[in-house]
Amino acid sequence: MTLAWYDPTNKHVSTDKHDTLHTPLGQLWPLEVKHEWVGLTDDEFDAINPKLSLFEFHEAIEAKLKEKNT
Numbered sequence: 001m002t003l004a005w006y007d008p009t010n011k012h013v014s015t016d017k018h019d020t021l022h023t024p025l026g027q028l029w030p031l032e033v034k035h036e037w038v039g040l041t042d043d044e045f046d047a048i049n050p051k052l053s054l055f056e057f058h059e060a061i062e063a064k065l066k067e068k069n070t
Contacts (some may be wrong), residue, residue: 003015005019007047027042035069038065038068038069039065039068040061040064040065040068045061048060048061048064053057
């Protein structure tokens with residue numbers, strides 16, 4: 001996980017804890033927020049064309065999941 005250091009005394013934010021503008025009063029902030037995984041609904045899954053090749057079917061599912069989870 002990437003962290004940022006925030007110094008409220010000078011409102012400076014940095015990902016480098018050795019930054020010269022960072023003081024001991026700084027706070028750690030996580031830069032990556034965890035999101036709950038979102039799967040396909042039955043309707044979304046059924047909407048994918050079942051006549052696709054196995055590879056194309058896999059790619060269609062993967063594309064829909066990426067769309068919902070990014």
